[in-house]
Amino acid sequence: MKRSRIPLLTTLALLLFFYVPIIVLVIDSFNGSRFAGTWGGFSVKWYAKLLQEREIWQAVRNSMVVAVAATFCSTVIGTCAAFALHSFDTRLQRVHNMLIYTPLVVPEILMGISLLLLFIGLKIPLGLFTVFLAHVTFCISYVAMVVLARLQDFDFTLVEAAQDLGASNWICLRRIVLPLLAPGILAGALLAFTLSLDDFVITFFVAGPGATTLPVLVYSMIKHGATPVINALSTLLLAVTFAVVVIAQRLAQEKHT
Amino acid sequence: MNDFLEFKNVSKRFGTVQAVDNVSFSVKRGEFFSLLGPSGCGKTTLLRLMAGFEQPDNGSILLDGQDITQIPPNQRAVNTVFQNYALFPHLTVRENIAFGLRVARRPRQEIDAAVTEMLKLIQMEDKADQRPNQISGGQKQRVAIVRALINRPRVLLLDEPLAALDLKLRQRMLLELDLIHDQVGITFLYVTHDQGEAMSLSDRIAVMQGGKIEQIGIPAEVYEAPKTSFVASFIGDTNFVDGTVTALPMPNYCRVRVEGLGEILCYNDKQKAVGDRVNLSLRPEKFHVTLEQPQEDARLNVLRGKVENIIYAGNHTRFWVHIGERRIATYHQHRRYHLDEKPIRWEDEVWVWWDADSGYMLDDYAPLLEERGITPPPETIHSANGKEQRI
Numbered sequence: 105m106k107r108s109r110i111p112l113l114t115t116l117a118l119l120l121f122f123y124v125p126i127i128v129l130v131i132d133s134f135n136g137s138r139f140a141g142t143w144g145g146f147s148v149k150w151y152a153k154l155l156q157e158r159e160i161w162q163a164v165r166n167s168m169v170v171a172v173a174a175t176f177c178s179t180v181i182g183t184c185a186a187f188a189l190h191s192f193d194t195r196l197q198r199v200h201n202m203l204i205y206t207p208l209v210v211p212e213i214l215m216g217i218s219l220l221l222l223f224i225g226l227k228i229p230l231g232l233f234t235v236f237l238a239h240v241t242f243c244i245s246y247v248a249m250v251v252l253a254r255l256q257d258f259d260f261t262l263v264e265a266a267q268d269l270g271a272s273n274w275i276c277l278r279r280i281v282l283p284l285l286a287p288g289i290l291a292g293a294l295l296a297f298t299l300s301l302d303d304f305v306i307t308f309f310v311a312g313p314g315a316t317t318l319p320v321l322v323y324s325m326i327k328h329g330a331t332p333v334i335n336a337l338s339t340l341l342l343a344v345t346f347a348v349v350v351i352a353q354r355l356a357q358e359k360h361t
Numbered sequence: 362m363n364d365f366l367e368f369k370n371v372s373k374r375f376g377t378v379q380a381v382d383n384v385s386f387s388v389k390r391g392e393f394f395s396l397l398g399p400s401g402c403g404k405t406t407l408l409r410l411m412a413g414f415e416q417p418d419n420g421s422i423l424l425d426g427q428d429i430t431q432i433p434p435n436q437r438a439v440n441t442v443f444q445n446y447a448l449f450p451h452l453t454v455r456e457n458i459a460f461g462l463r464v465a466r467r468p469r470q471e472i473d474a475a476v477t478e479m480l481k482l483i484q485m486e487d488k489a490d491q492r493p494n495q496i497s498g499g500q501k502q503r504v505a506i507v508r509a510l511i512n513r514p515r516v517l518l519l520d521e522p523l524a525a526l527d528l529k530l531r532q533r534m535l536l537e538l539d540l541i542h543d544q545v546g547i548t549f550l551y552v553t554h555d556q557g558e559a560m561s562l563s564d565r566i567a568v569m570q571g572g573k574i575e576q577i578g579i580p581a582e583v584y585e586a587p588k589t590s591f592v593a594s595f596i597g598d599t600n601f602v603d604g605t606v607t608a609l610p611m612p613n614y615c616r617v618r619v620e621g622l623g624e625i626l627c628y629n630d631k632q633k634a635v636g637d638r639v640n641l642s643l644r645p646e647k648f649h650v651t652l653e654q655p656q657e658d659a660r661l662n663v664l665r666g667k668v669e670n671i672i673y674a675g676n677h678t679r680f681w682v683h684i685g686e687r688r689i690a691t692y693h694q695h696r697r698y699h700l701d702e703k704p705i706r707w708e709d710e711v712w713v714w715w716d717a718d719s720g721y722m723l724d725d726y727a728p729l730l731e732e733r734g735i736t737p738p739p740e741t742i743h744s745a746n747g748k749e750q751r752i
Binding site for chain 1: 441
């Protein structure tokens with residue numbers, strides 16, 4: 105029997121649609137010519153040039169500092185929030201849940217403006233600190249949602265079993281609850297990290313002078329005409345992201361077996 | 362020696378549900394004590410109160426004379442085997458068993474020795490480094506038991522530990538549990554809804570219903586001398602017969618007129634007087650069903666009936682016999698069986714007879730069972746006059 109080719113073709117079309125732009129970008133980063141249209145031979149000169157771009161490395165540093173700090177804080181607060189939402193059953197529960205959801209659905213531009221107004225109102229000078237605060241604000245929601253989903257499947261008789269065997273609350277948390285929730289918490293943290301790393305809209309509003317993060321810098325560079333250096337930078341970022349995803353999946357699999 | 366573990370007037374309410382209602386009982390040292398009852402009777406709540414997961418609203422729990430009511434679960438010298446085992450999925454079998462000792466910060470050699478000994482006890486040395494999801498249900502069960510035993514608890518609490526196993530495995534684990542209890546000599550508090558488990562394992566059983574204990578006794582006591590109609594119907598099958606005392610023909614015996622059945626003789630241990638109402642539990646296996654008339658005996662009840670239903674089951678036959686307006690369920694063990702013997706068939710007129718000592722007077726009145734909101738198990742044969750009969 106002849107099988108239909110439609111599923112195969114659809115899959116191929118979809119994959120092309122997703123990945124052609126990225127492939128083009130990667131190839132272009134090795135293009136010796138300054139212009140994307142013409143092939144000027146294989147070259148790593150854009151990578152060499154990238155190394156000398158101090159402005160870019162400053163932005164990378166800013167982005168990393170913010171992302172790491174925001175991920176850490178939002179993971180801790182978000183996990184605690186998930187625990188609180190899961191274990192307390194009050195009449196305010198719906199309101200609490202809604203408040204956690206809200207940052208996920210509010211348009212980013214609105215978040216950006218409101219945070220800007222808040223910081224100005226409180227007379228907090230705009231800079232890396234405000235970017236960090238803004239990122240923590242929206243990352244908490246994502247972490248809390250991911251961890252909450254894990255908690256809903258969590259078997260709390262395990263906690264009772266540990267207490268029954270003499271474990272204090274602290275040991276119970278460290279030896280039983282956290283190890284079992286680690287994949288969920290890690291997934292939340294990774295999500296927070298990537299969201300923080302590539303956030304543009306909110307950052308654009310609350311970043312002061314000298315606090316330029318990578319997405320904001322790339323945007324301003326593109327405005328002045330695209331340079332192949334950005335292709336090189338993007339390719340590097342892509343490689344790092346890919347590595348992180350692979351490692352995360354490995355970790356998740358190990359937990360399951 | 363007596364009253365090692367004591368519950369004194371313990372009550373616990375969840376919202377509008379009175380889960381445990383002023384319960385008092387005591388367990389002896391080394392005893393295998395079962396809490397038996399249908400789901401929702403409060404048996405699991407009692408166990409959780411004992412483990413410390415719940416706090417009683419009233420009353421106190423004493424262990425070896427010491428009030429442990431306020432002690433948190435991680436400081437009580439009791440350990441629990443959970444219904445779903447609650448093994449830690451991220452730890453190996455060895456680490457699961459060692460958990461209690463590691464938390465107690467025992468020296469490494471001591472932990473290793475104890476764990477090895479426990480693994481040997483349950484014959485699972487070869488599975489020591491596997492995770493809980495790599496071993497079978499019966500093995501999980503055994504790991505859960507020794508994990509709870511390793512801290513040498515003063516009382517081991519078991520919450521329906523066999524409920525999740527299939528029949529064959531359940532029967533094997535039943536024997537193993539009994540063996541473990543004999544070996545370790547720890548007091549066991551066992552919660553179950555399965556009368557078979559409770560009867561075969563326990564030194565004593567407390568039958569529970571609606572947050573209260575209906576009766577405490579050794580297995581034979583709760584079976585042969587049930588206090589209430591609930592106990593009589595929950596443990597085994599029975600026929601309820603109710604009537605009025607008409608005469609006291611000899612010491613310790615009374616004649617009871619049962620509407621729709623006739624006059625029967627009954628052992629009168631409750632010292633009933635003429636005119637009193639009585640409610641009897643007559644177990645099916647106490648009856649004889651024969652085609653020939655039995656020899657006269659002053660203490661024998663002999664009635665005439667018609668066979669309505671027969672279920673042959675190899676080692677025994679069940680007869681349902683219509684007598685007057687009642688239906689009596691009987692159980693005949695085939696101690697000898699001759700193929701050439703004339704068998705009893707449907708619609709046969711038979712003699713139904715039993716010893717007057719075999720019936721047992723209950724403290725309450727059977728038809729009240731349903732008024733109290735208790736549905737008897739479907740196996741119960743309710744022969745109260747004019748009522749729907751269940752088989």
